[in-house]
Amino acid sequence: MVRIFTLPIPVRTTHGRCLARFGIEPERAGDPWWVIYRDTHGRWLTAMVEGALPA
Structure with missing residues (x-):
């Protein structure tokens, strides 16, 4: 599922x-x-991020 972040995540x-x-x-x-x-x-680019994203 695609999630739209309310604030951009670094x-x-x-x-x-x-x-x-x-x-x-x-x-x-x-x-x-x-x-x-x-x-x-x-x-627009994609990247794989290991681990949990910041809340």
């Missing part, structure tokens, strides 16, 4: 730190989150 990606606007919740416990964010050029 996450570390291959491009450095970013503010994720959306996330795809893991189906099973221990699976990674996928977050959706914009890079400095305005492109």
